[in-house]
Amino acid sequence: MKAVSSTIHPFHKLFVASVVLASCATLHAQSVQIASDATESTQPASSSAQFTSTQTADTPAVQIPDDLQNGSFVQRLAHFYKHDWNGTLPSGPTPQRRALDAPLDSPPYPSSDWGYGGSPAIGVPDGNVYPLMTALKLQNSRTKIYGWVDPSFNGSTSANNNFPVTYDIFPNSVVLNQAVLYIERLPDTVQNKHFDFGFHLTGLYGNDYRFTTAKDYFSQQLLKKNRRYGFDPVLEYVDLYFPVKDGLNIRMGRFLSVPGIEAQLAPNNYNMTHSLLYSIDPFTDTGIYGTLKLNKQWIVQLGLSAGHDVAPWSDDRMPSAIACIDYSTKSNHDNFYACANGINSGKYAYNNLQDYDATWYHKFNAKWHMATEAWYMYERDVPNVSGNVANPVPIETGANGAFCAGGVQRCTAPEYAVVNYVNREINSKLTIGFRSDLLNDKKGQRTGIATKYTENTLYATKYFGSSVLLRPEIRFDHSWDKLGYNNGTARNQFFAGADLIYKF
Numbered sequence: 001m002k003a004v005s006s007t008i009h010p011f012h013k014l015f016v017a018s019v020v021l022a023s024c025a026t027l028h029a030q031s032v033q034i035a036s037d038a039t040e041s042t043q044p045a046s047s048s049a050q051f052t053s054t055q056t057a058d059t060p061a062v063q064i065p066d067d068l069q070n071g072s073f074v075q076r077l078a079h080f081y082k083h084d085w086n087g088t089l090p091s092g093p094t095p096q097r098r099a100l101d102a103p104l105d106s107p108p109y110p111s112s113d114w115g116y117g118g119s120p121a122i123g124v125p126d127g128n129v130y131p132l133m134t135a136l137k138l139q140n141s142r143t144k145i146y147g148w149v150d151p152s153f154n155g156s157t158s159a160n161n162n163f164p165v166t167y168d169i170f171p172n173s174v175v176l177n178q179a180v181l182y183i184e185r186l187p188d189t190v191q192n193k194h195f196d197f198g199f200h201l202t203g204l205y206g207n208d209y210r211f212t213t214a215k216d217y218f219s220q221q222l223l224k225k226n227r228r229y230g231f232d233p234v235l236e237y238v239d240l241y242f243p244v245k246d247g248l249n250i251r252m253g254r255f256l257s258v259p260g261i262e263a264q265l266a267p268n269n270y271n272m273t274h275s276l277l278y279s280i281d282p283f284t285d286t287g288i289y290g291t292l293k294l295n296k297q298w299i300v301q302l303g304l305s306a307g308h309d310v311a312p313w314s315d316d317r318m319p320s321a322i323a324c325i326d327y328s329t330k331s332n333h334d335n336f337y338a339c340a341n342g343i344n345s346g347k348y349a350y351n352n353l354q355d356y357d358a359t360w361y362h363k364f365n366a367k368w369h370m371a372t373e374a375w376y377m378y379e380r381d382v383p384n385v386s387g388n389v390a391n392p393v394p395i396e397t398g399a400n401g402a403f404c405a406g407g408v409q410r411c412t413a414p415e416y417a418v419v420n421y422v423n424r425e426i427n428s429k430l431t432i433g434f435r436s437d438l439l440n441d442k443k444g445q446r447t448g449i450a451t452k453y454t455e456n457t458l459y460a461t462k463y464f465g466s467s468v469l470l471r472p473e474i475r476f477d478h479s480w481d482k483l484g485y486n487n488g489t490a491r492n493q494f495f496a497g498a499d500l501i502y503k504f
Helices: 013-027 073-086 131-135
Strands: 143-156 173-185 196-206 230-232 236-242 248-256 284-293 298-308 320-328 334-343 354-363 368-383 410-427 430-441 451-464 468-479 492-503
Touching (some): 284 320
Antiparallel strands (some): 143 173, 143 492, 196 236, 236 248, 320 334, 354 368, 468 492
């Protein structure tokens, strides 16, 4: 568990620098044709206000209303939101795709396709046009700049700490979770005739940096100074796309940890808080990762990273293998995704988790679907912190020890977890869902308390247009073997809150 501080600091200078860089990149963006509705990176990606067209060069561009082309920057931006919230944004022809039919509607879900990590969705077009890009009159550029601001509030029966509820660990407070800026170019993966490339840069400021931070990526803000708010350059990678089989993408750089239903970036999730399962698993990796689509149903992936949540120049770097396989049925009503993530010797180091993960998505009908994930993780030779051993081994800054048997200096610390989401689409702007979750932190190495946890969450997502999301929820947590909540003083925790995502 990461320590908590109440001090609020101003924006990091690097965040300002990234804004300047993004603006320059936008002004020099090459104007080419756009595409529709793809996932951003790994887990289900966020939808956005968009004009829909295709990625092919011979398709006419969407006709943009006069009020989105004339007037000042501020006027064009205001007119975009007006059209979006009134449902009068123009739409183009149905985009081409070289993939199975999309199983979901987006909105109200984060993505229309089942998610897999480490690659754009191969064969799925990208057609998102964002408010900022339209106001800059660069809506047809393949290089895009966009982002969001995500504040939240919560009320909790805990007074000191909500953990392992994340990211909203500060109880009874209003929090800036994320202010995020993206600069990206997605490769054209709908075509399968020639090489293409993409890139992605992310700057994140807010409370949530506490859970995205990787060691030696400006990690002193957290590991040394324990700042409540901070900056993290969460993603920096390039994508190289080759016309091999049904498509081959090679990603190099820092990317999101590949398996899982949930993601670090707020719009990419079903609801505001994260599951227990997600709260303690790996967040980002730095390395190289290949995704080969064999056909519409099968994908294989293989990669090498420096280890979980560490920079390649960190003392904790360790060559780590990543291997995944993804299968969808012909109807695309079922998807199975299994990964061995960050595999090496497993010896104790900063977040050196040996992670084996499996995900199953199932669509019942047009209105109902569910998503289930389970993982097993462990580290070897974790220092004993239970106070029952002479000359205990020191733990590493920012990492927990384990509660081992008496007289043992080190031990293996395993944990397992499973989560299930059930979602109901009410209409194109509203969805409701229920999440149930179990975590068994057997040696307390991930949460600081050796106990089983469960949580049950009822949530909703309401879209205003496609650029504003309101996500209220209520949640009940319980620890079974020991007092696991409010810094180890309570067995139960009731939590209610909401966040508001405003995209630009």
